[in-house]
Amino acid sequence: MAAAAKGRGVGVRVFLVVFVFISCQSLIDGRNTYKRKLTVQLIHNPTSPPFGSDLLHVRAEGVNDTLHYLFYNQGAPTLLLVHTDSSSSTVKVNWTQFLDRNTSGGLTVEPQSSILYSSAVVFSRLWEYDDVNDTAEASDDFFPPYELQDFSWANVSLSGLTALVCGTAPNTMNGSLCLKLSAFDSEGRDESWPRLLHSANSSQLEVWLNGLLPRGNHSRFMLELQAVSGAYPLSRVDVRQSIDDEYTPSIFKIFQWVSSMNGSSDVLGFVQWKPVAYRKSHPVLEDATPCRHSDPRPQRGEETAASSVLIRAFYSDPEIMGLNVSFGLAGEPFYNSTMFLSWTMLVGVGSPPVDSFSPLVLTIMVVCLGTPLILLLLGGVFVFLYKKRKASTLGYEPVN
Numbered sequence: 001m002a003a004a005a006k007g008r009g010v011g012v013r014v015f016l017v018v019f020v021f022i023s024c025q026s027l028i029d030g031r032n033t034y035k036r037k038l039t040v041q042l043i044h045n046p047t048s049p050p051f052g053s054d055l056l057h058v059r060a061e062g063v064n065d066t067l068h069y070l071f072y073n074q075g076a077p078t079l080l081l082v083h084t085d086s087s088s089s090t091v092k093v094n095w096t097q098f099l100d101r102n103t104s105g106g107l108t109v110e111p112q113s114s115i116l117y118s119s120a121v122v123f124s125r126l127w128e129y130d131d132v133n134d135t136a137e138a139s140d141d142f143f144p145p146y147e148l149q150d151f152s153w154a155n156v157s158l159s160g161l162t163a164l165v166c167g168t169a170p171n172t173m174n175g176s177l178c179l180k181l182s183a184f185d186s187e188g189r190d191e192s193w194p195r196l197l198h199s200a201n202s203s204q205l206e207v208w209l210n211g212l213l214p215r216g217n218h219s220r221f222m223l224e225l226q227a228v229s230g231a232y233p234l235s236r237v238d239v240r241q242s243i244d245d246e247y248t249p250s251i252f253k254i255f256q257w258v259s260s261m262n263g264s265s266d267v268l269g270f271v272q273w274k275p276v277a278y279r280k281s282h283p284v285l286e287d288a289t290p291c292r293h294s295d296p297r298p299q300r301g302e303e304t305a306a307s308s309v310l311i312r313a314f315y316s317d318p319e320i321m322g323l324n325v326s327f328g329l330a331g332e333p334f335y336n337s338t339m340f341l342s343w344t345m346l347v348g349v350g351s352p353p354v355d356s357f358s359p360l361v362l363t364i365m366v367v368c369l370g371t372p373l374i375l376l377l378l379g380g381v382f383v384f385l386y387k388k389r390k391a392s393t394l395g396y397e398p399v400n
């Protein structure tokens with residue numbers, strides 16, 4: 001009996017040691033090493049006008065699969081992501097159909113049977129409201145929204161694995177809205193805040209508003225996003241908490257808008273962001289401003305398809321969910337303080353990347369948890385030695 005209990009005790013201790021070892025190991029060098037081969041191309045529009053309406057195609061080839069990222073700069077800016085189970089799938093564009101914008105089929109990924117999953121994010125509108133009472137609760141004081149499909153978008157400019165496109169609102173001289181797409185061949189982190197962790201299965205979109213003249217004296221902005229998914233809509237926003245803010249100071253949450261099969265926990269695709277925007281292009285901590293989002297709501301597919309060329313061309317009967325991301329809370333400076341706002345998100349397939357603890361926090365944890373452990377151990381050793389000595393002195397006593 002006693003021996004069995006002792007055996008169990010040792011078993012538990014061995015298990016604990018192994019468990020701690022494995023978790024530390026995975027925390028420290030558990031970096032994912034999955035790599036993809038990336039090629040970036042602009043598919044030229046042979047029929048002009050519209051001028052400069054090239055379709056950006058990033059092909060991310062894995063061992064047995066390919067991710068196709070497509071980004072088009074006319075109409076509402078849209079990023080389309082198609083995952084295929086073949087490393088030789090291709091993108092075909094029928095420009096006549098594509099530009100007619102009245103039927104689907106202008107853009108196809110072939111072979112069609114290789115498509116595992118697809119999703120798209122449309123930047124549909126920019127809302128502005130006059131927050132007179134500084135509550136950041138927009139009631140009905142909205143200015144007419146900027147329809148991003150009506151912006152005049154410049155040519156896509158490419159630089160390595162990033163593409164940049166800027167647009168200006170109709171009838172405004174100053175100010176622009178820009179989108180920067182970064183594709184990645186492996187896991188890593190951007191240099192600039194919010195330093196989201198990305199993998200080879202995701203790409204990052206940064207969107208910023210620069211110099212657009214506010215229409216109110218206390219203007220705040222909201223960005224409306226629409227998400228389309230081939231099989232299962234992006235129906236819910238999950239939140240993940242972390243005690244670690246080393247990469248994004250003062251932010252302890254990460255949101256992920258996910259598509260899952262019948263509400264199961266297996267995620268097919270996602271849009272992920274941290275609830276923070278920045279009021280300067282090279283921000284310091286004071287330039288961070290919190291953001292909030294509304295619950296995803298079903299949208300009218302026809303309306304989105306009419307505004308986004310890519311959605312129209314690729315999806316025949318899109319099921320669409322939309323939400324608003326609003327920038328700034330009550331008491332935060334208004335947009336006019338810097339006339340700049342930037343926000344970043346990640347779009348990808350499969351499970352969203354999970355931040356493990358940063359080296360700094362790990363060190364702190366090791367020191368904080370390790371020191372008492374060492375003290376306890378040392379204490380144990382001293383008690384043991386003391387007892388042993390006492391026992392041995394006691395052992396001599398009867399002789400005396």
Ligand SMILES: *[C@@H]1O[C@H](CO)[C@@H](O)[C@H](O)[C@H]1NC(C)=O
Nearest residue numbers: 051052053054153154155156
């Ligand atoms: C965009 O590209 C087209 C040709 O591809 C060129 O004619 C046009 O001038 C460019 N526009 C800008 C603003 O650079």
Ligand SMILES: *[C@@H]1O[C@H](CO)[C@@H](O)[C@H](O)[C@H]1NC(C)=O
Nearest residue numbers: 034062063064065085086087
């Ligand atoms: C790729 O596919 C082949 C055949 O379908 C399979 O044997 C192999 O394990 C797959 N490799 C990976 C990395 O999935």
Ligand SMILES: *[C@@H]1O[C@H](CO)[C@@H](O)[C@H](O)[C@H]1NC(C)=O
Nearest residue numbers: 093094095096097098103106
């Ligand atoms: C492109 O679409 C048009 C209109 O549907 C069709 O007439 C034409 O044959 C197609 N072109 C190709 C190369 O498939």
Ligand SMILES: *[C@@H]1O[C@H](CO)[C@@H](O)[C@H](O)[C@H]1NC(C)=O
Nearest residue numbers: 096097099100101102103104
């Ligand atoms: C789509 O538009 C083109 C030209 O704008 C027109 O010729 C064609 O008939 C339209 N097709 C459909 C199905 O409405």
Ligand SMILES: *[C@@H]1O[C@H](CO)[C@@H](O)[C@H](O)[C@H]1NC(C)=O
Nearest residue numbers: 130131132133135139140141
């Ligand atoms: C702002 O506050 C005033 C006074 O409390 C109120 O009358 C007004 O309706 C508020 N305005 C908005 C937009 O909430």
Ligand SMILES: *[C@@H]1O[C@H](CO)[C@@H](O)[C@H](O)[C@H]1NC(C)=O
Nearest residue numbers: 172173174175211212213214
């Ligand atoms: C637009 O910008 C130019 C130069 O940056 C400036 O001179 C002009 O006053 C601005 N226009 C408005 C309406 O603020």
Ligand SMILES: *[C@@H]1O[C@H](CO)[C@@H](O)[C@H](O)[C@H]1NC(C)=O
Nearest residue numbers: 032034062065199200201350
């Ligand atoms: C990326 O996708 C590939 C293929 O689906 C998978 O094997 C790999 O584990 C994924 N990597 C990450 C970091 O999710």
Ligand SMILES: *[C@@H]1O[C@H](CO)[C@@H](O)[C@H](O)[C@H]1NC(C)=O
Nearest residue numbers: 130132214215216217218219
């Ligand atoms: C903004 O403030 C100026 C001066 O304080 C005022 O003349 C103007 O009417 C205000 N505009 C709005 C939209 O409230």
Ligand SMILES: *[C@@H]1O[C@H](CO)[C@@H](O)[C@H](O)[C@H]1NC(C)=O
Nearest residue numbers: 231232260261262263264266
């Ligand atoms: C999901 O639900 C639909 C209908 O509710 C059902 O037809 C389908 O088999 C379900 N899929 C899975 C993977 O459970």
Ligand SMILES: *[C@@H]1O[C@H](CO)[C@@H](O)[C@H](O)[C@H]1NC(C)=O
Nearest residue numbers: 127142224294297322323324
């Ligand atoms: C975003 O907010 C505006 C203004 O409240 C509202 O009209 C619109 O329906 C919202 N969009 C979504 C997708 O919730």
Ligand SMILES: *[C@@H]1O[C@H](CO)[C@@H](O)[C@H](O)[C@H]1NC(C)=O
Nearest residue numbers: 216217218334335336337338
């Ligand atoms: C922004 O607008 C508010 C309210 O009108 C005003 O008090 C503040 O001085 C403005 N800030 C800047 C930098 O113009």
